[in-house]
Amino acid sequence: MALKITVIGTGYLGATHAAAMAELGFEVLGLDVVEEKIDMLRRGEVPMYEPGLEELLRRHVAGIEGSTGRLRFTTDYAEVAAFGDIHFVCVNTPQRHGEYACDMSYVDAAFASLAPHLTGAALVVGKSTVPVGSADRLAAYLAEHAPAGADAELAWNPEFLREGFAVNDTLRPDRIVVGVRSEKAEKLLREVYATPVEEGSPFVVTDFPTAELVKTSANSFLATKISFINAMAEVCEAAGGDVAKLAEAIGHDDRIGRKFLRAGIGFGGGCLPKDIRAFMARAGELGADQALTFLREIDSINMRQRGQMVELARQALGGGPFLGRRVAVLGATFKPDSDDVRDSPALNVAGQIHLQGGQVTVYDPKGMDNARRLFPTLGYAESALEAVRGADIVLHLTEWREFRELDPQALGEVASRRLVLDGRNALDPELWRRAGWTYRAMGRPTA
Numbered sequence: 001m002a003l004k005i006t007v008i009g010t011g012y013l014g015a016t017h018a019a020a021m022a023e024l025g026f027e028v029l030g031l032d033v034v035e036e037k038i039d040m041l042r043r044g045e046v047p048m049y050e051p052g053l054e055e056l057l058r059r060h061v062a063g064i065e066g067s068t069g070r071l072r073f074t075t076d077y078a079e080v081a082a083f084g085d086i087h088f089v090c091v092n093t094p095q096r097h098g099e100y101a102c103d104m105s106y107v108d109a110a111f112a113s114l115a116p117h118l119t120g121a122a123l124v125v126g127k128s129t130v131p132v133g134s135a136d137r138l139a140a141y142l143a144e145h146a147p148a149g150a151d152a153e154l155a156w157n158p159e160f161l162r163e164g165f166a167v168n169d170t171l172r173p174d175r176i177v178v179g180v181r182s183e184k185a186e187k188l189l190r191e192v193y194a195t196p197v198e199e200g201s202p203f204v205v206t207d208f209p210t211a212e213l214v215k216t217s218a219n220s221f222l223a224t225k226i227s228f229i230n231a232m233a234e235v236c237e238a239a240g241g242d243v244a245k246l247a248e249a250i251g252h253d254d255r256i257g258r259k260f261l262r263a264g265i266g267f268g269g270g271c272l273p274k275d276i277r278a279f280m281a282r283a284g285e286l287g288a289d290q291a292l293t294f295l296r297e298i299d300s301i302n303m304r305q306r307g308q309m310v311e312l313a314r315q316a317l318g319g320g321p322f323l324g325r326r327v328a329v330l331g332a333t334f335k336p337d338s339d340d341v342r343d344s345p346a347l348n349v350a351g352q353i354h355l356q357g358g359q360v361t362v363y364d365p366k367g368m369d370n371a372r373r374l375f376p377t378l379g380y381a382e383s384a385l386e387a388v389r390g391a392d393i394v395l396h397l398t399e400w401r402e403f404r405e406l407d408p409q410a411l412g413e414v415a416s417r418r419l420v421l422d423g424r425n426a427l428d429p430e431l432w433r434r435a436g437w438t439y440r441a442m443g444r445p446t447a
């Protein structure tokens with residue numbers, strides 16, 4: 001009989017995982033404690049912008065015309081426990097307020113709600129990003145609180161999806177990593193992921209701590225690459241070099257690789273910043289903090305980029321205060337193809353300039369609602385052209401394709417000055433210069 005799968009937590013990760021499991025042919029029941037979210041999902045609506053996710057969802061949500069009906073949603077843990085052979089826990093683990101450590105309260109609440117209902121054999125699979133050691137603790141919790149005792153097993157299966165590519169990353173993952181304690185758990189997870197494995201995704205089997213660490217170390221490595229290239233940008237800036245060329249040239253070395261070497265205002269979002277901080281906090285608890293002191297530097301290089309962008313803008317405008325200056329900001333989200341503004345470097349830069357008296361107008365293709373909610377005092381425009389109208393300077397802070405395709409000539413006609421700072425090293429300098437703009441980017445020569 002086909003496996004029945006439940007997905008606990010229907011945020012970014014959970015909604016995508018649930019839809020992907022249905023796509024792979026399983027019967028799926030998704031749970032969230034937020035009623036409104038469940039109501040939306042039942043109507044086939046996705047609470048965030050993610051390319052392809054709504055279509056995938058609508059293909060499977062029960063009650064939607066033409067759907068397979070394999071995907072349903074509930075708010076009831078008893079129903080989840082009765083339905084599933086495998087329960088994926090996909091709740092979020094944000095940074096604790098005012099601390100580096102990770103907030104485990106949603107994970108703990110999910111286990112506390114599920115465990116008492118587990119009366120028969122079940123595999124609970126953690127997918128949330130957690131501090132190493134959490135799986136051991138949660139396995140002990142299950143053993144103590146699930147009526148099924150040892151028949152309610154735990155496995156850990158970290159998720160590596162990127163926003164903007166979530167559907168593809170879930171259906172065709174780079175790798176599948178499972179931390180297991182029994183052959184039975186491994187066998188069940190091999191069954192779940194049979195299709196992507198057949199299509200070539202490597203399947204790595206390991207223990208709990210390694211599985212947990214794969215996720216945090218992968219994110220730390222990615223963050224390190226970005227801060228490394230941003231540090232090189234600073235040196236290029238001082239020495240008159242060109243960081244974009246440098247990245248291209250070192251990237252030709254296969255051992256280094258070309259990806260994740262784009263210098264600019266740095267990384268943000270709901271994962272990299274909080275994951276490296278939680279990793280440092282956890283290493284401290286384990287007495288291994290010396291091993292991760294470099295991450296403190298990675299974090300501070302990253303945060304410094306935002307301030308440097310503000311300074312670059314100030315200098316480009318001739319120095320002095322921003323008071324009375326009109327600043328157009330292109331981009332609000334932490335990356336393109338997402339409406340996520342969590343820890344967005346773009347909004348941080350916009351906010352700093354606003355606080356220093358600049359008259360900031362922001363435009364973003366998908367992030368306007370979220371940006372308005374988070375920074376209600378900034379100015380907003382309905383298009384790039386409107387944002388640029390009358391501006392003394394244009395800051396390109398999130399590399400949406402729409403911005404690369406802008407016509408610098410047309411923008412030049414409405415701007416007050418033709419001055420553009422590319423905070424993502426993603427525009428074509430020649431195109432802008434030909435249209436009469438002064439183009440500046442971090443770590444690149446002025447002319």
Ligand code: UDX
Nearest residue numbers: 159160161162163260261262266267268269271334335
């Ligand atoms: C990340 C990891 O990539 C993913 O594997 C993990 O599951 C979750 O965290 P995500 O947060 O979606 O994914 O974004 P990612 O594509 O990694 O970008 C993170 C940030 O780094 C963005 O703000 C992006 O603009 C920035 N970045 C990325 C750079 O500044 N330079 C680069 O070269 C690449």
